[in-house]
Amino acid sequence: MPRQSIHVVGASLAGIRAVEALRRRGFDGRIVLIGAESHLPYDRPPLSKQVLAGSWDTDRIHLTKPQTLDELAIDLRLGVRATGFDLESRTLSTSDGDEVVDGLLVTTGARCRTLPGAETIGGVHVLRDLDQALTLRAELEAGPRRVVVVGAGFIGAEVAATCRARELDVTMVEALPTPLGRVLGERMGEVCAEVHRRHGVDLRTNVGVDRVEAERGRVTSVVLTDGTEIDTDLVVVGIGVVPNTEWLEGSGLTIDNGVVCDATMLAGPGVTAAGDVARWPNHRFDEVMRVEHWDNAIEQGVHAAERLLTSDAEAQPFAPVPWFWSDQYDRKIQLAGRVRPGDEVEVVTGTLEDHRFAALYGREGKLVGVLGFNRPRHVMQYKTMIENGTSFADAIAAEV
Amino acid sequence: MKIVVDFDLCESNAICMQIAPDVFEVRDDDFLYVLNEHPDEGDRARMEECVQRCPKQAISLED
Numbered sequence: 001m002p003r004q005s006i007h008v009v010g011a012s013l014a015g016i017r018a019v020e021a022l023r024r025r026g027f028d029g030r031i032v033l034i035g036a037e038s039h040l041p042y043d044r045p046p047l048s049k050q051v052l053a054g055s056w057d058t059d060r061i062h063l064t065k066p067q068t069l070d071e072l073a074i075d076l077r078l079g080v081r082a083t084g085f086d087l088e089s090r091t092l093s094t095s096d097g098d099e100v101v102d103g104l105l106v107t108t109g110a111r112c113r114t115l116p117g118a119e120t121i122g123g124v125h126v127l128r129d130l131d132q133a134l135t136l137r138a139e140l141e142a143g144p145r146r147v148v149v150v151g152a153g154f155i156g157a158e159v160a161a162t163c164r165a166r167e168l169d170v171t172m173v174e175a176l177p178t179p180l181g182r183v184l185g186e187r188m189g190e191v192c193a194e195v196h197r198r199h200g201v202d203l204r205t206n207v208g209v210d211r212v213e214a215e216r217g218r219v220t221s222v223v224l225t226d227g228t229e230i231d232t233d234l235v236v237v238g239i240g241v242v243p244n245t246e247w248l249e250g251s252g253l254t255i256d257n258g259v260v261c262d263a264t265m266l267a268g269p270g271v272t273a274a275g276d277v278a279r280w281p282n283h284r285f286d287e288v289m290r291v292e293h294w295d296n297a298i299e300q301g302v303h304a305a306e307r308l309l310t311s312d313a314e315a316q317p318f319a320p321v322p323w324f325w326s327d328q329y330d331r332k333i334q335l336a337g338r339v340r341p342g343d344e345v346e347v348v349t350g351t352l353e354d355h356r357f358a359a360l361y362g363r364e365g366k367l368v369g370v371l372g373f374n375r376p377r378h379v380m381q382y383k384t385m386i387e388n389g390t391s392f393a394d395a396i397a398a399e400v
Numbered sequence: 401m402k403i404v405v406d407f408d409l410c411e412s413n414a415i416c417m418q419i420a421p422d423v424f425e426v427r428d429d430d431f432l433y434v435l436n437e438h439p440d441e442g443d444r445a446r447m448e449e450c451v452q453r454c455p456k457q458a459i460s461l462e463d
């Protein structure tokens with residue numbers, strides 16, 4: 001029996017692109033898009049970049065035009081939160097009540113991990129949604145005496161860069177020996193550290209946060225695990241995200257650091273998942289992964305939507321080469337592929353010293369990743385080689 | 401159909417070039433060049449994919 005209706009839970013990047021894909025594929029049944037936030041679907045990458053910098057108004061970050069949204073003819077329920085699901089009876093519970101659903105697509109994304117014990121202290125922020133970005137921006141505009149950024153991952157790095165552009169003093173605290181060492185490898189992590197230092201960030205590595213001190217409910221200093229105390233009135237915590245799966249506990253779906261799907265993004269009969277919340281075996285890399293990247297949310301959202309319209313026999317595996325970018329200072333950093341500590345690394349164009357280069361990662365004789373600093377075209381061309389299964393040696397020798 | 405790129409937004413990350421190398425090209429100077437401003441109507445689906453996948457929403461289609 002053809003599918004009658006599809007409920008999409010999570011009205012952000014993966015959700016909206018999924019809905020568009022359903023209509024593009026000619027699905028003319030009922031589509032319900034449910035989102036906990038009251039804003040129309042918006043794009044997150046600008047939050048730590050142009051929005052935080054103050055160079056973009058928030059009306060520039062919409063993911064669709066209101067007119068396009070009308071054309072999609074969907075039942076859009078904003079400010080509504082899904083609270084439970086039961087696979088057997090197919091009952092979806094939301095803050096609006098219960099409903100029996102046909103197809104279900106889970107795109108509830110992720111939220112920021114917080115610093116234990118500091119959640120309620122004024123002046124301690126995380127950055128995931130628009131409201132948080134606007135609150136943080138107002139704090140930056142008020143002129144804090146110092147910003148402490150906890151975590152030198154991509155979000156932390158972008159916040160630090162945006163603060164430096166505002167000429168604010170920044171101290172960045174990273175528990176690992178090098179920023180992003182686990183993602184990019186030690187050598188490339190060292191390049192990231194150098195970029196921050198060159199832009200005047202006081203970078204402290206290999207040290208954690210012991211506690212946040214406050215007076216009258218407002219942060220006054222951050223105490224590190226080595227005993228150092230940093231005087232500050234503003235803290236931004238960027239220590240990773242957790243997938244929003246609590247509402248699916250006990251649903252009958254498998255939840256394990258995300259909604260666990262098969263290789264085709266199917267999580268259960270008539271249920272798929274996509275975006276930051278989804279975990280699936282990517283056959284191309286022989287690895288079960290959950291990818292927190294913008295482009296993945298789009299591609300996977302489209303795939304998971306189409307999967308709901310496809311029979312098991314015709315279903316295709318989802319096996320992309322993950323890709324993301326990050327803008328920090330005047331650097332555009334891009335990584336494609338899957339990099340592990342211990343991969344071979346070879347710089348193929350430019351130099352590390354200039355912070356303008358492309359570096360290839362190889363494992364077992366194959367090209368598995370490419371990192372670019374201000375080398376967008378190169379990254380995309382090597383990404384195509386990863387997709388084609390090019391050997392590490394051939395990739396190094398290639399003219400790009 | 402006409403391809404319009406807002407070059408103030410474009411950051412030359414070449415996603416569009418990966419999808420449609422016959423229409424978009426990022427050259428060694430790191431700028432994007434539109435090789436064919438008027439792709440055939442039959443190519444609309446691929447052009448719409450470029451519009452969607454551009455991280456900067458820099459591409460639009462005009463009739």
Ligand SMILES: Cc1cc2nc3c(=O)[nH]c(=O)nc-3n(C[C@H](O)[C@H](O)[C@H](O)COP(=O)(O)OP(=O)(O)OC[C@H]3O[C@@H](n4cnc5c(N)ncnc54)[C@H](O)[C@@H]3O)c2cc1C
Pocket residue numbers: 009010011012013014015034035036037043044045046047048080081082083107108109110111127128129155244247274275276277291292293294295297323324325326327
């Ligand atoms: C500040 C910032 C900067 C970023 N910059 C980059 C970048 O430069 N490059 C890059 O590749 N990626 C970047 N990302 C990552 C990218 O934005 C994410 O990968 C993408 O947003 C994932 O989309 P999603 O739809 O899967 O999930 P999300 O965008 O997290 O959306 C999930 C939605 O579901 C809603 N929701 C959650 N639970 C429920 C519930 N129970 N009921 C109803 N609704 C619910 C949430 O409110 C949210 O609106 C950035 C992210 C952030 C936060």
Ligand code: SF4
Pocket residue numbers: 405409410411412413414415416417424426432453454455456457458459
């Ligand atoms: S995808 Fe967008 S930003 Fe990237 S090169 Fe093409 S037009 Fe420019």
